Amino acid sequence: DAGVIQSPRHEVTEMGQEVTLRCKPISGHNSLFWYRQTMMRGLELLIYFNNNVPIDDSGMPEDRFSAKMPNASFSTLKIQPSEPRDSAVYFCASSFPPFGYGYTFGSGTRLTVV
Amino acid sequence: AQSVTQLGSHVSVSEGALVLLRCNYSSSVPPYLFWYVQYPNQGLQLLLKYTSAATLVKGINGFEAEFKKSETSFHLTKPSAHMSDAAEYFCAVGLYGNNRLAFGKGTQVVVIP
Numbered sequence: 001d002a003g004v005i006q007s008p009r010h011e012v013t014e015m016g017q018e019v020t021l022r023c024k025p026i027s028g029h030n031s032l033f034w035y036r037q038t039m040m041r042g043l044e045l046l047i048y049f050n051n052n053v054p055i056d057d058s059g060m061p062e063d064r065f066s067a068k069m070p071n072a073s074f075s076t077l078k079i080q081p082s083e084p085r086d087s088a089v090y091f092c093a094s095s096f097p098p099f100g101y102g103y104t105f106g107s108g109t110r111l112t113v114v
Numbered sequence: 115a116q117s118v119t120q121l122g123s124h125v126s127v128s129e130g131a132l133v134l135l136r137c138n139y140s141s142s143v144p145p146y147l148f149w150y151v152q153y154p155n156q157g158l159q160l161l162l163k164y165t166s167a168a169t170l171v172k173g174i175n176g177f178e179a180e181f182k183k184s185e186t187s188f189h190l191t192k193p194s195a196h197m198s199d200a201a202e203y204f205c206a207v208g209l210y211g212n213n214r215l216a217f218g219k220g221t222q223v224v225v226i227p
Contacts, residue, residue, distance in 0.1 A: 004157075019178045042219045043204065052211070091157055095213055102148050102206075103215060105157035 004106035006092050014113045018080040021109045024073055025094030033103065034067055034077050035091040043091075080092065082113045116141040116207045120218035127225045132191040133177075137205030140186065147188040148206040148215065149179055158204060159213050164188060175199070200225045 005024040013019050025032050033048040047057040050070045060067070064083070069075040079086055089110050093103040121136040139145055146165050150158040160177025175198075179190045189225040205218040211215060 043217050045214075048214065092147075093158075102146075102160050102163055102208075103158075105150075105159070107157045111157075 004092055004094050004104050006090075006106035006109050007108065008109060010110045010112075012114065013082055014034075015113055016081040016082055017113075018078065019082045019086075019111060021060070021077040021090050021092075021111070023075045023077070023092030025075070025092070026096075026104055027073065029094035029096040031095045032069060032071070032075050033093040033095075035093065036088045037091060037108070038088045044076070049113070057087075065100060082111075084113045087111055087113050116145060116209055116216050118205045119209045120205050120221050122202075123219065123222065124222045125226045126226055127195045129197060130194050131221065133190070133195045133199060135203050135205075135223070137179075137190065138186055138216060139186045139188060139205075139207045141181055141207060141209065144183075146208040147179075147181060148208070149173065149177070149188075149190050150203065150206060150217075151153060151203045152202045152220075154201070161190070161203070161214040170184040170198055195223075195224050195225050197227065199223060 003039045007022045030051050034046040036044045037062045046059045047067045067077045080107045090110045091105050091108045117140045118140045127133050140142045149161040150164045151161045152158045161177055162171045164171050164181045172178045179188050181188050202220045202222050204220045206215040208215045
């Protein structure tokens with residue numbers, strides 16, 4: 001199994017541009033989570049999906065952020081327009097029942113907005 | 115709702131010395147408990163987990179943790195620190211039937227040669 005795959009690994013963009021981060025969960029996992037990690041705020045849950053349906057998006061910071069999961073093998077996190085304060089490492093994680101197995105994390109996307 | 119508290123955001127330990135990272139949880143029902151490790155520029159990796167079987171759990175790289183219900187704790191230990199243990203460690207708690215994990219704020223471990 002290739003694990004949770006995120007792309008790109010690094011993204012540098014100018015303020016105001018649209019950014020799209022991608023995630024491919026492990027096959028058979030029915031839950032997907034998007035996290036953001038910064039030095040100041042630590043690890044923050046942005047949104048999570050069960051069976052491709054968004055369950056809780058209360059962690060999404062602003063309307064500039066949106067996430068989709070069109071099918072069981074793909075999810076995107078979009079920021080439009082991007083701002084310097086969005087600079088962070090964004091992680092995707094997936095899991096499957098029974099829940100006791102925990103999450104498997106991707107390697108993350110390091111986003112820098114200049 | 116469940117939550118975890120990690121005592122100490124930074125821990126320095128000498129190479130060869132005991133590593134002890136503290137985690138206390140809050141949960142109204144028996145929880146699932148996890149420790150994750152994050153090496154620089156990498157994602158979080160599962161180190162070990164407690165899922166209501168043995169209270170002493172052994173993980174990868176010589177780490178182990180003990181679930182103590184009376185103390186609501188799940189501290190992580192390793193008898194002898196190695197330079198490669200330098201990383202950030204996260205404790206997390208979940209509940210059966212609820213697939214959301216609550217993560218602690220993390221503890222950065224520095225190993226001194």
